Amino acid sequence: xxxxxxxxxxxxxxxxxxxxxxxxxxxxxxxxxxxxxxxxxxxxxxxxxxxxxxxxxxxxxxxxxxxxxxxxxxxxxxxxxxxxxxxxxxxxxxxxxxxxxxxxxxxxxxxxxxxxxxxxxxxxxxxxxxxxxxxxxxxxxxxxxxxxxxxxxxxxxxxxxxxxxxxxxxxxxxxxxxxxxxxxxxxxxxxxxxxxxxxxxxxxxxxxxxxxxxxxxxxxxxxxxxxxxxxxxxxxxxxxxxxxxxxxxxxxxxxxxxxxxxxxxxxxxxxxxxxxxxxxxxxxxxxxxxxxxxxxxx
Numbered sequence: 001x002x003x004x005x006x007x008x009x010x011x012x013x014x015x016x017x018x019x020x021x022x023x024x025x026x027x028x029x030x031x032x033x034x035x036x037x038x039x040x041x042x043x044x045x046x047x048x049x050x051x052x053x054x055x056x057x058x059x060x061x062x063x064x065x066x067x068x069x070x071x072x073x074x075x076x077x078x079x080x081x082x083x084x085x086x087x088x089x090x091x092x093x094x095x096x097x098x099x100x101x102x103x104x105x106x107x108x109x110x111x112x113x114x115x116x117x118x119x120x121x122x123x124x125x126x127x128x129x130x131x132x133x134x135x136x137x138x139x140x141x142x143x144x145x146x147x148x149x150x151x152x153x154x155x156x157x158x159x160x161x162x163x164x165x166x167x168x169x170x171x172x173x174x175x176x177x178x179x180x181x182x183x184x185x186x187x188x189x190x191x192x193x194x195x196x197x198x199x200x201x202x203x204x205x206x207x208x209x210x211x212x213x214x215x216x217x218x219x220x221x222x223x224x225x226x227x228x229x230x231x232x233x234x235x236x237x238x239x240x241x242x243x244x245x246x247x248x249x250x251x252x253x254x255x256x257x258x259x260x261x262x263x264x265x266x267x268x269x270x271x272x273x274x275x276x277x278x279x280x281x282x283x284x285x286x287x288x289x290x291x292x293x294x295x296x297x298x
Contacts, residue, residue, distance in 0.1 A: 006055040006172040009165060010082045013092035014100045015039050015063025018120045022092065022152040023047045023060040026162070030265050031182040031189075032060050033196035037207045039063055040199060042075055042294060044082060046183040048176045049162075055174045056165060059086060064104050071283040071294060080107055088168050089115040090161075091144070097137040105142050114145035114168050118161060123151040186266060187214045193265060194230055194258040194274070198243070201254055206242055209235040211282065211292050215275075225271045228262075232276045233292075235283065240276045251276065 011019045015038035023032050027047040033040060045060040061082050062075035083089060089108070093101055108115050119134050131149045138144065146164045150157040176183070184192075191212040199207045211233040218227045234240050244251045251274055259272040282288040 002053055003171055004053050004055065004174055005169040006057070006174060007087035007165075007169045008057045008059060008085065009088045009090060010059045010061060010086040011090045011092060012061050012064060012079055012083065012104065014104065017063070017092045017094045018152045019060050019063070019092055020045075022090070022118075022120065022150075022158075023058055025152050025155055025158055026056075026058055027181055029181055031184065033192045033199075035196060035199035035207075037199045039072065039075065039208065040196075042071075044078055048180045048182065050174065050176070050178045050180075054166065054169060055176065055178075056162075056169070057175060058090075064100075064107075066103070069283045070286065071289060074289060074294060083107055083111050086113060087170075088113050088145075088165060090118050090165075091115050092118045092120050093134070093138070094119070094121040096134050097141065101138075102141070108142055115142065116161070116164060117144040117147045119147070119149040120152055122149045122156060123154045186268075187217065189266060190214055190228060190262050190270075191230065193261045194232070194254070194272075197254045197258045197261070198232065200257075201250060202243065206234070206239050209239050209283065210243075211294075213292065220271065223271070225269045227271045227273075229273045229275070232274060233279050233282060234276060235279065235281055237278055240278055243276055 011023060013019055020032035020034045020041055023045065024030050026049055031047045032045045039062065041060055041062045047058045047060065049056045049058060059082055061079040064076055064079045091104065117138055119131060122131055125131055135147050148157060148161050148164060150161060191214050195210060195212045198210050213231045213233065215229040215231050220227050232243065234243060255272055255274045259270055262268060262270045279288060
């Protein structure tokens, strides 16, 4: 029987540094939604990388920050808790060390696993000296296992990162089937893909006030489609009006793009229906967060 090696690797960092983009590149397909809005990721997402005798479970986490509402406090707690449950950590940054990065580094003092400092977005830097400046700002603040500059977007040095992680893996079982790519259910992924389109097409407070819930899934034998109904939760009537748009144009566009992405990502033929519902101040209500399954990772 072949001996196998495995390990769990957390991907942490402040919001919007490219953690989910990196996860998708490591796995080789879309398992986490991405956008240019902070706090896109709301819960732990595991992406499974399996090659030959090796399986690495990468755990994408919400961006670590000083949270204001209850939802974001729970998200931050999820990221911190994840550090205690893994065999290694990718600490992702895209700038010189500041207060946010120093705040995150403090959490590493209570864990006893290797931490890799991964400098992302090097494609946006002008020259190598800018990369060196970023690395220098992190020297002597923590004993990082390695310093690895990458571009998740351009896939630069991703093999090097995998090579470094491979060095810390020990003998252990495969935790998922060899063809598994993510621990997310089909229903969760569909809801996330819808939310991704909302993030792209809305601004200011609307993206952060949205939660998407799949209300029903039913296979249509006649049309050979999966009929899906999703409820989009917002906090205020004004947000609902913005989301629907003039003559319903915005919600139609969101639905059309989400349907295409669901079809492509999940290899399904879906008929999608969207409804918008107001649930006042849901991000600060314990009962609503529990109902929506947010923060249940910890």
